[in-house]
Amino acid sequence: MYVCLCHGITDKMIKQAVLEDGVGNMRELKNNLGVGSKCGTCVQLAQSIIDTTIYDESLFKEVC
Numbered sequence: 001m002y003v004c005l006c007h008g009i010t011d012k013m014i015k016q017a018v019l020e021d022g023v024g025n026m027r028e029l030k031n032n033l034g035v036g037s038k039c040g041t042c043v044q045l046a047q048s049i050i051d052t053t054i055y056d057e058s059l060f061k062e063v064c
Contacts, residue, residue: 003045006038011049018053025050 001011017023017032026047029035036043 003049004033004035004042006042007034009033009035009042009046014046014049015053018050019057023050024054 003009003011003014013033014023014029014035017029021032023029023032026036026043029046029050030037035046
């Protein structure tokens, strides 16, 4: 699903940035992908995706 329409950024691209590039907050995501640098309506959803991805990854590491 598209999260940032201004830059054409999807939720999968944000998850990939978190998992592969170590993005952990909106400042890093903005620098990495440009999310939230124009109209800003995507910021809350993007932050939620960052948080969920980090949380899910930490749960996975505990199990393995």
